[in-house]
Amino acid sequence: MVKFQDVDSLEAAEELVGRDATQVEVGEEDEESIVGMKIRDSRSRKVIGEIVAFDDYGGNMLITVETASGEVLLPFHEDLVVSIHDETITLDIPEGLI
Numbered sequence: 392m393v394k395f396q397d398v399d400s401l402e403a404a405e406e407l408v409g410r411d412a413t414q415v416e417v418g419e420e421d422e423e424s425i426v427g428m429k430i431r432d433s434r435s436r437k438v439i440g441e442i443v444a445f446d447d448y449g450g451n452m453l454i455t456v457e458t459a460s461g462e463v464l465l466p467f468h469e470d471l472v473v474s475i476h477d478e479t480i481t482l483d484i485p486e487g488l489i
Contacts, residue, residue, distance in 0.1 A: 430456050430465070431481040432489065433473045439463075439489055442480075463489055 425445055429438045440458035445467070447453075452467040465488060473481040 425454070425480070427478075428475075429479045430454070431479050433481050433483045438479065439484075458489065465489075 426442050428442050430440055430442060431438050440456040440463070442454050443457045443462065444455035445452070446455070453464050454467045456463050456465055465482065465484060467482075471483050471485075473483055475481075
């Protein structure tokens with residue numbers, strides 16, 4: 392199931408039927424908007440910390456997350472993002488990174 396931002400009713404969704412959908416890449420203006428968001432681990436369902444930095448190393452995007460035990464670098468890739476909802480990003484964090 393997919394949830395489009397600002398599409399909150401069946402009527403609004405029906406207006407999109409037959410239209411092409413495009414994926415939006417994280418741009419510079421979006422980098423600042425994710426800093427401060429919380430990260431939830433999809434396996435434990437626990438919030439592990441808050442994003443304090445976003446870095447793009449030639450297509451390899453990383454976020455720095457401040458956790459209870461210190462800062463952790465995590466990959467920020469579309470395949471790992473489970474959901475983004477109310478200032479919280481749920482990630483499928485690869486085993487061994489936290």
